[in-house]
Amino acid sequence: MKRRNFLRIAAASPIAAALLSPLNLLRGQIPPNRPQGAPQGGFPGRSQGPTEYVPTGPGIKVRFMGTGGADWRGQPINGEYRRNASILVDGKVIFDLTQTAVDMIPADCHPETIFYTHSHNDHYVPKAALDVGIKRVYLGETWIDRAKEDFRKAAEGTGKPLPEFIPLKEGQTVTVEGLTVTALPANHASNYNEEQTLIYLIVKDSARLLYATDTGGLTARALGFAGAGQFSRDRKFLTGIIMEATMDANYAPDQRIFSHSSVDLVAQTVQVLSQTRNYLPVEGQKVYITHLGRSYPPQAEIDATLPAPLSAAYDGLEVLYP
Numbered sequence: 049m050k051r052r053n054f055l056r057i058a059a060a061s062p063i064a065a066a067l068l069s070p071l072n073l074l075r076g077q078i079p080p081n082r083p084q085g086a087p088q089g090g091f092p093g094r095s096q097g098p099t100e101y102v103p104t105g106p107g108i109k110v111r112f113m114g115t116g117g118a119d120w121r122g123q124p125i126n127g128e129y130r131r132n133a134s135i136l137v138d139g140k141v142i143f144d145l146t147q148t149a150v151d152m153i154p155a156d157c158h159p160e161t162i163f164y165t166h167s168h169n170d171h172y173v174p175k176a177a178l179d180v181g182i183k184r185v186y187l188g189e190t191w192i193d194r195a196k197e198d199f200r201k202a203a204e205g206t207g208k209p210l211p212e213f214i215p216l217k218e219g220q221t222v223t224v225e226g227l228t229v230t231a232l233p234a235n236h237a238s239n240y241n242e243e244q245t246l247i248y249l250i251v252k253d254s255a256r257l258l259y260a261t262d263t264g265g266l267t268a269r270a271l272g273f274a275g276a277g278q279f280s281r282d283r284k285f286l287t288g289i290i291m292e293a294t295m296d297a298n299y300a301p302d303q304r305i306f307s308h309s310s311v312d313l314v315a316q317t318v319q320v321l322s323q324t325r326n327y328l329p330v331e332g333q334k335v336y337i338t339h340l341g342r343s344y345p346p347q348a349e350i351d352a353t354l355p356a357p358l359s360a361a362y363d364g365l366e367v368l369y370p
């Protein structure tokens with residue numbers, strides 16, 4: 049920004065004007081919140097990092113089994129329908145599952161592991177997990193006791209064995225089925241205030257895929273745990289992003305802004321992560337939006353209006369993240 053423009057804006061802002069007071073300018077003070085040596089919005093040392101991503105392995109295969117927000121409730125619109133948000137990774141690991149997406153598990157796949165993001169019933173239905181034969185349940189430590197009780201009730205009288213439960217702390221990394229998965233804090237809330245909801249970083253070979261639903265934007269701490277935060281010391285870039293865009297571009301602001309993302313927010317997030325080289329995908333890789341609300345137009349129309357590299361996921365879409 050040209051200094052003249054900056055001063056003009058500063059004059060309109062009492063805080064900025066105070067920071068620019070002649071005394072501060074005289075002393076050469078750096079305004080608060082701007083670390084010394086870091087350009088505004090910049091990442092010190094980031095310019096030394098790689099400019100191109102060269103994959104070292106086959107990568108992560110994602111099957112979108114459900115791409116709808118909670119408001120679909122099994123009701124098609126104009127012949128189109130989205131199941132509850134769910135993905136199957138490498139045919140072996142599920143992230144969130146309700147009965148709506150059970151039919152999307154391919155016949156030759158028998159996933160035994162599930163990661164839950166949170167306990168909203170458009171993501172978490174114990175009966176569905178038991179029905180498909182889940183043996184390992186990874187979920188936030190903040191609600192594990194409740195989940196165990198829910199599963200016990202769901203299994204009652206069915207003769208189905210209870211799975212093993214593995215609690216995750218924020219930032220904790222586990223390895224299962226060839227995937228290294230890190231639990232990241234989401235900006236979301238369930239009906240239980242003590243529950244810290246999660247999003248996930250999925251790593252295999254050199255591929256680093258962020259699966260972010262449900263969340264209102266990405267928090268600095270989540271990016272920090274993923275190695276892509278502004279202040280991360282151990283910097284690593286993301287090579288794939290799947291992010292929720294519950295609200296379409298034309299939505300009127302409502303309470304969802306506190307816990308969900310709009311398509312505009314996702315576009316801005318990707319733009320900034322790209323500019324700062326915290327997102328460095330292979331050429332042509334799309335950023336898929338998921339957990340789409342019912343207010344979106346039909347699939348064919350969505351992609352026509354989305355800014356690159358955004359694309360709308362749909363139920364049954366399979367994507368390889370090298």
Ligand SMILES: [Zn+2]
Nearest residue numbers: 118168170262
């Ligand atoms: Zn949801």
Ligand SMILES: [Zn+2]
Nearest residue numbers: 166168236262
């Ligand atoms: Zn939710």
